[in-house]
Amino acid sequence: MSGIGCRVTAETRNPKPETFMLIVQKFGGTSVADTNRIKNVAKRVKSEVDLGNQVVVVVSAMSGVTDQLIGYINSVSGEVRGAMQDAEYDSVVSSGEQVTSGLLALALMEMDIPARSWLGWQLGIKTDDTYTKARIETIDVKAIRKSLKKGEVVVVPGFQGVNEEGRITTLGRGGSDTTAVALAAALDADRCDIYTDVDGVYTTDPNLVPKARKLQKVGYEEMLEMASLGAKVLQTRSVEMGMKHGVRLQVRTSFSDEPGTLLVEEEEVMERRLITGITYSKNDAQVTLTKVKNAPGVAAKIFGPLADAEINVDMIVQNISEDGEKTDITFTLAKTDLKNAVAALEKAGKKDIKFKSLLTDTDVVKVSVVGVGMRSHAGLAQKMFQTLADNNINILVISTSEIKISVLIKAKYLELALRSLHTAYGLDKKE
Amino acid sequence: MSGIGCRVTAETRNPKPETFMLIVQKFGGTSVADTNRIKNVAKRVKSEVDLGNQVVVVVSAMSGVTDQLIGYINSVSGEVRGAMQDAEYDSVVSSGEQVTSGLLALALMEMDIPARSWLGWQLGIKTDDTYTKARIETIDVKAIRKSLKKGEVVVVPGFQGVNEEGRITTLGRGGSDTTAVALAAALDADRCDIYTDVDGVYTTDPNLVPKARKLQKVGYEEMLEMASLGAKVLQTRSVEMGMKHGVRLQVRTSFSDEPGTLLVEEEEVMERRLITGITYSKNDAQVTLTKVKNAPGVAAKIFGPLADAEINVDMIVQNISEDGEKTDITFTLAKTDLKNAVAALEKAGKKDIKFKSLLTDTDVVKVSVVGVGMRSHAGLAQKMFQTLADNNINILVISTSEIKISVLIKAKYLELALRSLHTAYGLDKKE
Numbered sequence: 053m054s055g056i057g058c059r060v061t062a063e064t065r066n067p068k069p070e071t072f073m074l075i076v077q078k079f080g081g082t083s084v085a086d087t088n089r090i091k092n093v094a095k096r097v098k099s100e101v102d103l104g105n106q107v108v109v110v111v112s113a114m115s116g117v118t119d120q121l122i123g124y125i126n127s128v129s130g131e132v133r134g135a136m137q138d139a140e141y142d143s144v145v146s147s148g149e150q151v152t153s154g155l156l157a158l159a160l161m162e163m164d165i166p167a168r169s170w171l172g173w174q175l176g177i178k179t180d181d182t183y184t185k186a187r188i189e190t191i192d193v194k195a196i197r198k199s200l201k202k203g204e205v206v207v208v209p210g211f212q213g214v215n216e217e218g219r220i221t222t223l224g225r226g227g228s229d230t231t232a233v234a235l236a237a238a239l240d241a242d243r244c245d246i247y248t249d250v251d252g253v254y255t256t257d258p259n260l261v262p263k264a265r266k267l268q269k270v271g272y273e274e275m276l277e278m279a280s281l282g283a284k285v286l287q288t289r290s291v292e293m294g295m296k297h298g299v300r301l302q303v304r305t306s307f308s309d310e311p312g313t314l315l316v317e318e319e320e321v322m323e324r325r326l327i328t329g330i331t332y333s334k335n336d337a338q339v340t341l342t343k344v345k346n347a348p349g350v351a352a353k354i355f356g357p358l359a360d361a362e363i364n365v366d367m368i369v370q371n372i373s374e375d376g377e378k379t380d381i382t383f384t385l386a387k388t389d390l391k392n393a394v395a396a397l398e399k400a401g402k403k404d405i406k407f408k409s410l411l412t413d414t415d416v417v418k419v420s421v422v423g424v425g426m427r428s429h430a431g432l433a434q435k436m437f438q439t440l441a442d443n444n445i446n447i448l449v450i451s452t453s454e455i456k457i458s459v460l461i462k463a464k465y466l467e468l469a470l471r472s473l474h475t476a477y478g479l480d481k482k483e
Numbered sequence: 484m485s486g487i488g489c490r491v492t493a494e495t496r497n498p499k500p501e502t503f504m505l506i507v508q509k510f511g512g513t514s515v516a517d518t519n520r521i522k523n524v525a526k527r528v529k530s531e532v533d534l535g536n537q538v539v540v541v542v543s544a545m546s547g548v549t550d551q552l553i554g555y556i557n558s559v560s561g562e563v564r565g566a567m568q569d570a571e572y573d574s575v576v577s578s579g580e581q582v583t584s585g586l587l588a589l590a591l592m593e594m595d596i597p598a599r600s601w602l603g604w605q606l607g608i609k610t611d612d613t614y615t616k617a618r619i620e621t622i623d624v625k626a627i628r629k630s631l632k633k634g635e636v637v638v639v640p641g642f643q644g645v646n647e648e649g650r651i652t653t654l655g656r657g658g659s660d661t662t663a664v665a666l667a668a669a670l671d672a673d674r675c676d677i678y679t680d681v682d683g684v685y686t687t688d689p690n691l692v693p694k695a696r697k698l699q700k701v702g703y704e705e706m707l708e709m710a711s712l713g714a715k716v717l718q719t720r721s722v723e724m725g726m727k728h729g730v731r732l733q734v735r736t737s738f739s740d741e742p743g744t745l746l747v748e749e750e751e752v753m754e755r756r757l758i759t760g761i762t763y764s765k766n767d768a769q770v771t772l773t774k775v776k777n778a779p780g781v782a783a784k785i786f787g788p789l790a791d792a793e794i795n796v797d798m799i800v801q802n803i804s805e806d807g808e809k810t811d812i813t814f815t816l817a818k819t820d821l822k823n824a825v826a827a828l829e830k831a832g833k834k835d836i837k838f839k840s841l842l843t844d845t846d847v848v849k850v851s852v853v854g855v856g857m858r859s860h861a862g863l864a865q866k867m868f869q870t871l872a873d874n875n876i877n878i879l880v881i882s883t884s885e886i887k888i889s890v891l892i893k894a895k896y897l898e899l900a901l902r903s904l905h906t907a908y909g910l911d912k913k914e
Contacts, residue, residue, distance in 0.1 A: 087559050090559055121582065124586055129593050136592060136599065137589060137592055140586075140599075140600055143581060143585040144586060150575070150581075151555070154572070154575035155575060157571045158556060158560040158572075166567075168567065169571055174650070
């Protein structure tokens, strides 16, 4: 213990790292659901402080509070709202995080940890003017640095900022994640830990596939695909921001000490694998128009009315029928949009497009295989098709992108498809 | 309709006053208890707007919200709190009024009345540093004037301000009243209407004395005495501030259109009367020390230990006993302080003061007659003593000040005392 470069001090028994880290931690609604859980969060913050690290904590509202506030708003205000109304909406709903941040600062002080909460306007989290879904433009980190230097834990309510006019804005869905990642980027933090309901990112849904494994690391782009495909661990926007600024994001749970999943640059994913995970979505419906005239401009005629109705179409397949003149067109869209889509298509069918029949199916799921290995390795798609064929699962629609393949199948095959694909791609947990 | 000085315009059918007024309205917790009541408040604001008046509205938190927030604070934080803790306390509890102000602005806009909420820090309601009971130092009214000029109703959360460091402060008990009166003073408003549970100030408690009358006007100083004696209509602090700045305060209820009671300068109280009201308090306890040595310094020896224990003593009577050497000392204090007071006195009794016995009585009430007439008219006190004597009510302790006389009596005589005094001083309602 006295070799070169080894400092022997009174602290030897409780060794501290020579270089301390700056950690941003974010705790979601269920982690701060009540005052007992807030005390639990304080303990978690303390464990980083005890390591000698500087800590910035971002908190959501206590679970249920935001919904309650929105309920109040809906009962005094009509559905049509302009910017003046949205500004009041933001001022009201931002109060939820304000409460949690003060309570956490108090819980920390109760444990003799110097702490202080800073509201969005006090920190200078400057956003644009888009109330209810504002975007962070700049963060002035001077106050935070000063507070950290004084040895304080900096507690920040997520989801809120202030615009140029000096009014409170909120960041929309997943806004607290965005606050955390933006702060981590602005402070050049060593790590940004997002504490959620789940303890990390899995190769697939562990509720359906017992052999699902928690990933130690996952690339930003893979995470983005998985998030957009239904793995609701992190909002797309915060992943994008993390990727852009190279923030080392970790997804973990406040209910255990287990390390979670780290989001990193592609080349940093050590255990190199071709496929990272298999996700699914139950939110899609399938629509088929049969015997459409196969002529230039027909796709525009079909999808134009849907776009006008603000309906997003996801997967699209066009089959040429025997005679070459007529074609069947199949596509998927959100189940919640199906009714409006059918109405729009039937209306259009009376003038612009001619089709024989309009078929819909909501008893379908989309299964996607995601992995950066697809960029360099052929045959990965073929393995999916072969595996599904071996299990007698019929593929209804296929779509692909750079790092994912998605197929639409009958809903009853979901579990079978996930398990067999999980095994086929070598993702199963080692015993 | 065409005489000199009478402008005939298109507005003749809906005549508006030539000079519009600037009104500050304040609505307490029960007036904004839920979203339906908030909509009701919006209607009340609208009726002033419809008269062509400019309106600034101050709101409390929805009833129960502040207590809930304090409950959260108490469960994460210990009882001993310093300034850092108090700052978090203020940030947390101020959120209650923030919510109400946003909701009221929305309810007003829903009725097509331009409105906007301003938080304490947005308005520049600058206070000192005393978290949890801060005092307003300055209000920058530029933003309010600009907003009013644009035709907006200005909605302000009561109870909150911001200190020099830029942290949120709160104003302590009755803080929303203080905000309203301070705004009225800073804006030189024509009137400040305080909407409360009761519809005005009464000559005495109408629940105990059916003949109690609502006062149309009452002087500030009389109101101060009545407030400090238990008539909990307005906090002492806001009455003082109103008096200092000559704010025309009106106490009224949001549940009816009846005019309330106007607080005015003494000389403006038109219906001149000698006695304004009769109040009572059930919060006092009586303490008697018998056979204390009658020597210089004995009072200091008795009341010193009580002051050290932060116990306020109210009425004090010293009776010389026959021999002139020993005396009985009787005084009153808050019932909640009695236990601590007895402990402090018994401790002091073992060394500094000698007394024969320590007697306590909590079955007592303090009845007070208040009126500026006492300044100029003798015999008003005598009328009180005579009336109580006529009803066989024994007076335990007497104390007087410039405009009030208080007596301590047995609790069972309260109703009899109030009714007979009310009649004796000519306060009974005319049929």
